[in-house]
Amino acid sequence: xxxxxxxxxxxxxxGRAGEGISSAGQIIAQLLSSLGYRVYMYLDYPSRxxxxxxxxxxxxxxxxxxAVRETVDVLLAMNKxxxxxxxxxxxxxxxxxxxxxxxxxxxxxxxxxxxxxASEHAPPVMGNTALxxxxxxxxxxxxxxxxxxxxxxxxxxxxLNLRVAHRAYEAGTELLTIPPLITKRLPVVTGxxxxxxxxxxxxCLLYCGYPMSPTSNLLHFxxxxxxxxxxxxxxxxxxxxxxxxxxxxxxxxxxxxxxTSGGGFCLMTEALGLAGIAELPVVIVLGQRAGPSTGLAxxxxxxxxxxxxxxxxxxxxxxxxxxxxxxEARWWTTTCMDLAWKYQLPAILxxxxxxxxxxxxxxxxxxxxxxxxxxxxGEVEHPYLRYAMTASGISSLKFPPYKGEVIRVNSHVxxxxxxxxxxxxxxxxxxxxxxxKLQGLQEEIxxxxxxxxxxxxxxxxxxxxxxxxxGICAEIGRRLGLRVVQPVVLxxxxxxxxxxxxxxxxxxxxxxxxxxxxxxxxLRQFGYVPEGVVLKYDxxxxxxxxxxxxxxxxxx
Amino acid sequence: MTDNNxxxxxxxxxxxxxxxxxxxxxxxxxxxxxxxxxxxxxEIVLVAGIxxxxxxxxxxxxxxxxxxxxxxxxxxxxxRLANPDLRVICVAGDGxxxxxxxxxxxxxxxxxxxxxxxxxxxxxxxxxxxxxxxTSPSGFRGRSxxxxxxxxxxxxxxxxxxxxxxxxxxxxxRHRDQLKRLIEEAxxxxxxxFLDILQICPTYSDLTEYYNKHxxxxxxxxxDFQKAWEKAREWNYSAEGRIxxxxxxxxxxxxxxxxxxxxxxVSREVRxxxxxxxxxxxx
Numbered sequence: 001x002x003x004x005x006x007x008x009x010x011x012x013x014x015g016r017a018g019e020g021i022s023s024a025g026q027i028i029a030q031l032l033s034s035l036g037y038r039v040y041m042y043l044d045y046p047s048r049x050x051x052x053x054x055x056x057x058x059x060x061x062x063x064x065x066x067a068v069r070e071t072v073d074v075l076l077a078m079n080k081x082x083x084x085x086x087x088x089x090x091x092x093x094x095x096x097x098x099x100x101x102x103x104x105x106x107x108x109x110x111x112x113x114x115x116x117x118a119s120e121h122a123p124p125v126m127g128n129t130a131l132x133x134x135x136x137x138x139x140x141x142x143x144x145x146x147x148x149x150x151x152x153x154x155x156x157x158x159x160l161n162l163r164v165a166h167r168a169y170e171a172g173t174e175l176l177t178i179p180p181l182i183t184k185r186l187p188v189v190t191g192x193x194x195x196x197x198x199x200x201x202x203x204c205l206l207y208c209g210y211p212m213s214p215t216s217n218l219l220h221f222x223x224x225x226x227x228x229x230x231x232x233x234x235x236x237x238x239x240x241x242x243x244x245x246x247x248x249x250x251x252x253x254x255x256x257x258x259x260t261s262g263g264g265f266c267l268m269t270e271a272l273g274l275a276g277i278a279e280l281p282v283v284i285v286l287g288q289r290a291g292p293s294t295g296l297a298x299x300x301x302x303x304x305x306x307x308x309x310x311x312x313x314x315x316x317x318x319x320x321x322x323x324x325x326x327x328e329a330r331w332w333t334t335t336c337m338d339l340a341w342k343y344q345l346p347a348i349l350x351x352x353x354x355x356x357x358x359x360x361x362x363x364x365x366x367x368x369x370x371x372x373x374x375x376x377x378g379e380v381e382h383p384y385l386r387y388a389m390t391a392s393g394i395s396s397l398k399f400p401p402y403k404g405e406v407i408r409v410n411s412h413v414x415x416x417x418x419x420x421x422x423x424x425x426x427x428x429x430x431x432x433x434x435x436x437k438l439q440g441l442q443e444e445i446x447x448x449x450x451x452x453x454x455x456x457x458x459x460x461x462x463x464x465x466x467x468x469x470x471g472i473c474a475e476i477g478r479r480l481g482l483r484v485v486q487p488v489v490l491x492x493x494x495x496x497x498x499x500x501x502x503x504x505x506x507x508x509x510x511x512x513x514x515x516x517x518x519x520x521x522x523l524r525q526f527g528y529v530p531e532g533v534v535l536k537y538d539x540x541x542x543x544x545x546x547x548x549x550x551x552x553x554x555x556x
Numbered sequence: 557m558t559d560n561n562x563x564x565x566x567x568x569x570x571x572x573x574x575x576x577x578x579x580x581x582x583x584x585x586x587x588x589x590x591x592x593x594x595x596x597x598x599e600i601v602l603v604a605g606i607x608x609x610x611x612x613x614x615x616x617x618x619x620x621x622x623x624x625x626x627x628x629x630x631x632x633x634x635x636r637l638a639n640p641d642l643r644v645i646c647v648a649g650d651g652x653x654x655x656x657x658x659x660x661x662x663x664x665x666x667x668x669x670x671x672x673x674x675x676x677x678x679x680x681x682x683x684x685x686x687x688x689x690x691t692s693p694s695g696f697r698g699r700s701x702x703x704x705x706x707x708x709x710x711x712x713x714x715x716x717x718x719x720x721x722x723x724x725x726x727x728x729x730r731h732r733d734q735l736k737r738l739i740e741e742a743x744x745x746x747x748x749x750f751l752d753i754l755q756i757c758p759t760y761s762d763l764t765e766y767y768n769k770h771x772x773x774x775x776x777x778x779x780d781f782q783k784a785w786e787k788a789r790e791w792n793y794s795a796e797g798r799i800x801x802x803x804x805x806x807x808x809x810x811x812x813x814x815x816x817x818x819x820x821x822v823s824r825e826v827r828x829x830x831x832x833x834x835x836x837x838x839x
């Protein structure tokens with residue numbers, strides 16, 4: 001088996017936008033998954049509908065994988081440009097399969113896509129299916145296994161697609177073997193889907209999103225499944241409207257969520273403080289992309305952590321969690337919803353393009369169980385006070401219509417009844433009430449494994465990462481003998497858990513996809529100073545070789 | 557909640573002679589009237605923007621959401637989607653609703669949400685002490701525009717008609733009985749009910765004489781778009797013209813929220829079974 005490393009394989013498929021690169025990539029990920037591999041897919045595309053170069057890299061490995069390599073073992077080219085751009089990535093024994101009528105490559109195998117499509121009277125859009133059929137053969141994958149995957153993954157005209165794929169399969173040649181692994185087979189989902197599943201499991205009743213990469217597919221995913229779940233999915237006039245609709249829904253008792261990227265979050269910032277002072281729960285999925293401003297619309301960054309920490313005028317409690325893979329995304333989304341409702345505050349799920357649009361093998365880890373508070377349980381004393389002072393700072397949450405009671409929420413400083421006040425003592429008491437909730441939230445968070453320790457757990461040299469850099473750091477940490485510390489909850493900062501995770505660490509290096517080391521800046525507040533930082537801010541994720549080389553130099 | 561006058565313990569801080577007093581009183585009477593007709597007060601929610609109008613939130617003993625400047629309608633949308641049994645009344649100002657929140661107003665009308673929007677149109681910013689608003693007349697000299705504004709005012713009735721509101725009317729704070737009837741009719745209308753309420757501001761822009769000279773009552777509401785359009789254009793909020801009061805336009809149209817399931821509640825177990833099935837398909 002031609003492979004840069006034992007137990008893993010990387011495949012790149014590329015072509016023009018509109019040629020089905022993403023869906024073909026997903027099918028390859030499913031194929032590898034069906035062979036028992038843990039998979040990760042990175043999708044790279046410019047901000048265009050037609051034209052422009054798109055490619056996906058799918059990596060399968062015998063360990064939990066969350067990043068791609070620069071080197072690939074198989075190059076699947078829908079056009080010549082793909083070969084020209086990516087040939088340099090090919091490993092020594094690598095194979096190229098390409099569309100025969102667009103190129104003539106001595107070391108590759110041409111697929112007669114045109115002829116195959118013509119003989120099946122299939123439309124040009126099925127060209128990717130033909131290339132997939134040829135790939136299946138070249139990788140020595142049994143047709144019956146491939147057919148099963150195709151049947152699951154292709155939504156339309158499955159019989160015609162199968163005929164096209166099979167014809168290409170028959171005409172193909174076996175070039176390599178991908179040995180099946182004996183492991184539990186796992187589902188393959190995008191980060192957006194994992195977040196959507198987390199929202200569904202978190203009893204979200206209303207989701208609002210204004211289309212924006214990289215969270216548009218979360219909006220699409222929920223829109224498709226909403227009907228089965230009594231869930232409402234709405235695309236309003238702006239992100240400003242989206243979050244306010246969510247807060248209106250929360251006031252009336254519905255669990256609500258919104259999704260956006262940095263630009264949309266700028267508009268939501270106005271209502272973030274409203275959620276804070278009015279003590280209304282909401283989950284905000286913030287899928288970061290490269291900024292500032294419009295930036296690189298379809299590329300990645302982790303540059304909104306400091307923005308999320310400080311967004312909104314004034315001071316108010318918030319929850320910020322940054323999951324690092326699909327499993328964490330699913331669980332922390334549900335948990336964000338539960339905690340937002342328990343503590344009546346906004347929760348930000350901080351993701352990025354790599355997590356949102358990447359595909360992962362979803363491997364459910366054991367997680368602590370959260371006590372979900374039944375919200376409508378119990379009667380309240382008359383008169384009901386929406387902001388009643390309590391030891392925990394949490395007031396009883398009731399929704400209109402509530403017989404005999406008035407329920408007021410207010411963006412101004414207000415008294416226990418929700419009536420506007422400018423009284424200095426009440427102002428201070430209400431600020432303290434909200435701060436108490438944050439304290440309680442932090443105590444609860446500390447019991448929830450909010451900081452992950454990966455790599456070599458007792459090593460004295462560590463790399464610190466957050467969000468989507470989890471997978472790549474864990475992998476490299478294992479190979480280089482480094483501890484990897486990944487705080488998942490970034491606010492309220494789980495100081496105790498973090499201190500435990502750092503016990504015995506003598507030096508550490510921050511790894512982040514931004515310009516200024518935003519996590520390191522946060523950690524300095526708690527007295528942790530990095531020896532150095534490895535930063536990438538060109539819109540692309542770290543490749544394994546790239547980061548490994550960089551870290552080797554630093555920790556040697 | 558046993559009081560019958562819907563009056564809270566909050567202090568009233570409006571200037572003497574403010575048109576808001578009339579709107580406050582009309583609302584109290586309408587709430588009592590509605591209760592009499594079988595609509596319990598607990599099913600009413602008032603959503604207020606920021607401006608002098610917003611103080612209604614504190615003054616009334618009625619469910620309320622004191623929102624942000626210009627942001628009443630999205631909040632109302634969320635409330636209606638979460639619980640379509642609630643009757644939602646947005647109280648907004650002209651700066652609030654026609655400037656900062658104009659997009660939401662247009663979209664509320666476009667969707668024909670089943671809500672009521674009362675715009676306290678005093679045509680000047682009161683809370684920030686005397687700047688021009690989108691409906692201030694041409695030439696208006698405010699504190700930020702000492703030389704007088706060159707812009708033309710928006711005509712909210714024209715705008716709402718073009719946007720798809722299914723109930724459009726105009727009230728006047730000095731015609732309290734009519735105002736009360738209009739508000740009640742607006743609340744009972746099924747669909748987006750919009751009332752532009754000409755509200756006297758005795759402090760920054762007292763147009764009492766001008767209004768008293770130009771107002772007249774419209775006959776019954778028309779369902780005819782063209783006729784309504786002509787009525788809306790009788791006065792352009794600036795020059796001389798007859799200022800019609802009453803319901804200008806009323807029609808029946810599909811309501812946005814009806815397309816949504818509303819008050820859905822699927823248990824965590826059922827949801828979990830659904831997601832497990834979904835994940836099984838991805839293996």
